[in-house]
Amino acid sequence: MEAIKLAPELVAAHHTIVITLSKRWHGSNEESLQFARHAMTKAGPGSDMTACLFRAHMLAQSHPIHFDQNPKEAERYLHDPEVTRELNAAFDDWTQPTYVPRRSSIPYLHYAAYWYYLTEDAERLQRALSLTGNTFSEAPWSWIGNPRKMYARAVQIAAGKTPPPLSAEPEPWEDSIAVVDHGVKAMNTGKLADAEKAFFVAFGLAKTAPQEAARMLIALVLLSRSLLRLKQGSLRNRLSSARRQSPCWRPSQSRLHLFWCSGLWRLRCTPRASIGSRFDTLSRQSALPRKRPTDTSWRTCSISWARPITRWG
Known part of the structure; x- marks a missing residue:
């Protein structure tokens, strides 16, 4: 609500609230429609606010299909005379000859085209699609099937052609x-x-x-x-x-291999008092070539998790 206070003519903000107030989102379709009608009264000339009214009616029409499993009620709402009269008047007022669509208008004009495709109003469908400049929009066509196929069918109907029947094979x-x-x-x-x-x-x-x-x-x-x-x-x-818990359990070979390759066994075989000095020596000589140690007593140390068996001195 804060967004519409700051921008009373922002269509996107009103469109979002229309969806939120609908029955689909635990609201009421009547409340959603009332808000859309009120939003249209605040819109100036050339505004796309009428799309909010189309969206509210589309939500009310599709709700019985998706939530009540009642397509007959959805078909009845689609051809309701009061709904048809309200939307036709709003669309004619929206698309007056002085109306100039903007880039942001294209998705909203597709809402009107979608509604007139469902109601088989070819004249208004053609007007809505022509205002989009033949620009494709995935929504709302994806709501009823493959968006490209449904949009192509709508273009054919708008041109006065009869599209082929939809395939009965399941998608x-x-x-x-x-x-x-x-x-x-x-x-x-x-x-x-x-x-x-x-x-x-x-x-x-x-x-x-x-x-x-x-x-x-x-x-x-x-x-x-x-x-x-x-x-x-x-x-x-x-x-x-x-x-x-098995009596034969022992650390995996990969752990011992990692312990050997990482050089940690050298620290296990070194008295704790000299670990710091060994690290200092290694850090100073890291850039120098390694030399083979002259004292070979390190080879006899035990590679295990226990204390070393050899004495370092």
Whole structure:
């Protein structure tokens, strides 16, 4: 709210608040619509504030599809006479001959084009697309399918052509839920490697989904992968605990190899009183070529975690 106080005509701020007030975000569609109508009264000539009204109606129309599983209610709202009358009047007032679209206007004009594509109003659809200068915008076309395909269909309808019917074959992303289910079953039966492969494939499929569906599908895949990581970590901890409790347990060969290569065994074989002097000597002679020691007694020292068996003097 502070943003609209500082910039009463900033469309982006009002657009964000319209979304936040909607029923989708635990608000009310009527409250969202009232705010959009009030925002239009504060906009000056040439403003794109009308896009907030389109966005509020789009949220109200799509809510029954995504949350109530009631496409018939969404279709009824789409062709409601009061909604149609309000949006047509607002769009005609928005796109008067004196209106000059700016670069920031393109995403907002696509909202109007999207609505008139759904309502099959070819005349206003053509006007909205022409004002965008044939510039593509992924949103809102990605909400109903492949954005490029849906935009191409809208352009054909605006040109008075009949686009080919949409394919009845399911999109690849629709299989992502089945793949996640397969991964969950594999995880529950202990096949963690198969579950990880399934979640990886499901994540790739979910990213190809339309925007609205992709948000839910990607969240579902990430949640399943998090549960898999917890299960993998628990299994590793149990194996490590059982290994340490075994009477035959000993440090791995890699640890001993690292201990040898790092030169730490030399410090273990050196009296504590002379460690500081040895470090000083090494730091002074770091730039000089190394010499083979004349005293070979160091070879008989014990490479172990215990105290050395040789005496240094």
